[in-house]
Amino acid sequence: MTGGSLDFPRPLTTVDVVIFTVKDDALHVLLVQRPAAGDEPFPGAWALPGGFVDIEKDKDLEACAMRKLKDKTGVVSPYLEQLGSWGSAGRDPRGWSATHAYFALLPATTGAGTHAADAQWFPIVAGKVKPRLAFDHGEILEAAVLRLRSKVEYTSLPAYLMPGEFTLPDLQRAYEIVLDRPLEKSAFRTRILAADLIEPVARMRKGPNRPAQLYRLKKAKAPVYFVRTFNPPG
Amino acid sequence: MTGGSLDFPRPLTTVDVVIFTVKDDALHVLLVQRPAAGDEPFPGAWALPGGFVDIEKDKDLEACAMRKLKDKTGVVSPYLEQLGSWGSAGRDPRGWSATHAYFALLPATTGAGTHAADAQWFPIVAGKVKPRLAFDHGEILEAAVLRLRSKVEYTSLPAYLMPGEFTLPDLQRAYEIVLDRPLEKSAFRTRILAADLIEPVARMRKGPNRPAQLYRLKKAKAPVYFVRTFNPPG
DNA sequence: TGAATAGTGTCTTTCAGACAGTATTGG
C-alpha cells in the first residue's frame, strides 16, 4: 500500500447478492430487472440484486449486502455468506469495477419476491437460469450454485431453507433438490439427528398417510459440518 | 444497480495477498514493512503485501494479486486462491476502503523473501504472528490460517508447499505443521497414494537411516478433495 | 549391533449404502 497520493482513478465498487430458496421442487434464485430506459447498461436485462456501495449508508460490505437483501425481500436475518469478488476492466461498460458477491438462503415461506415489484424468482436448471444475465452475473450465479452444492454435501445449510417447523422428509427433499440426486433415507436421518441441529416440537404433520414428526432448528444454531460428504457421485 | 450518475464518492480498492510457506518446522507468512516516513498510515508497521488496484496495469483482481506476489517473491505461478474481501468505513484512515484478499502457497525452496528488501518471513504461532499488523491485516491473516487449516483437512493443498521432489514423510510433516497435530502414518500414506496425486521418481532420499522414496507432483495437478477429513480433533 | 527412520500388515471402529421390514395414517 505504498504510494503517497490518493489522486488516481478508483474502480467502481458494488455488492451483489445471490438469493436462493427452494420451492415447487426446484432451487430458485431471485433476480431483478434492470431499467429499460435511461443510460444504464444492460437495459431490461435480468440481474442479481445489488448495486453500488453507499459510503454514507453502509458501514461495511456485509451491511451493504443486508441492505440490498432487505430492499428486495423484506427479510432481515437470513443465512448470508460471502461468496467471492469479481473485478476486471471489462465487466461493467462504465469502467473498471469490482463486485463483492454474497449468497443468501431463505425459507420459501417468507413472502419474498412479492416484496419488490421488479424482483422475480427463477428456477435453476442445470446450474443456470434461463435468461442471459447482465454483467458477469451468469458467472457469479454459477459459482454460487457450485458453492452451495459443494457445501450442502457436508453441512447443514439446507436447514436455512426450511420454514419454522418442518419434518425430516421435508429437509431431505431440500437436500435432494439442491444436490439433484436422491439420498438414502436412513443414513440421512442418522446423520441429521446425530448433528444435534434440530429438536422435535410437540406436533405432527398430518397427511393422507402416516404423520411425520415436526422439528425446528435449535436456537441460534450455526451450520454443522459433517466429517464425510454424502455418497459422492461417482 | 440503479441510479444513473456515477458522480458519487468511490471506496478505495486494494488487493492483499497472504503468502504462506512451511520452513524450519513452522508455517510462515511473508510480511512487508510499511514506510516510516511520508503521510502513509501505519508507518513502520508490518502488513500483508498488497496495495491499490492499478486500473491501467491490472486487467482483473487475480492479475493484480499475481503482480503483487511477483513483486515481493519473484514467483510467477504459485497456488493462488481467493480468500474473501474486507471493506468498511474505518479499516483505512484514508477513507472507506475494500480489499480483495488472496492466499498463496509457496515451496520454501524458492528464494522468496530475499527477493524484496522490505519483505520478511514470520512464523505463525497459535494462528497469529508476533507483530501487530497494519489495517485489519491481523484479522485477514487469521481468516487465511483458518481457511488453510480447514482445507488441509480434506485436500492435497500441502503438496503446493513442497519442492519439486519430496518424500511421503516430508509431505506428512507439512500436513502436521499446518494442522498442528500428528497424523497417523499408514492412513496418511494410503490416502495420498490412492489420490493419484504424486508419482515416484527414480531416486531415493539418503540419510543416516533407511532411504525414502522421492516423489513429484503429477503434471498440472489440481488439488484433490478427499471425501473425509483427517481424524477430526475432538 | 543399535539407533533412526521408512514402510507394511492387521485388527478394530465408524459410518454410509443397500434394502428389507415395521408403523400409522386415510380411503
Added chain:
DNA sequence: CCAATACTGTCTGAAAGACACTATTCA
C-alpha cells in the same frame, strides 16, 4: 384390506485409527 409415506433395523463395505511389525541405512 390397500396405498402411501414415516420410520427402524440389519448386513455389508470402505476407509480411518491404533499399533505392532518388518526393512534399510549409517555409525
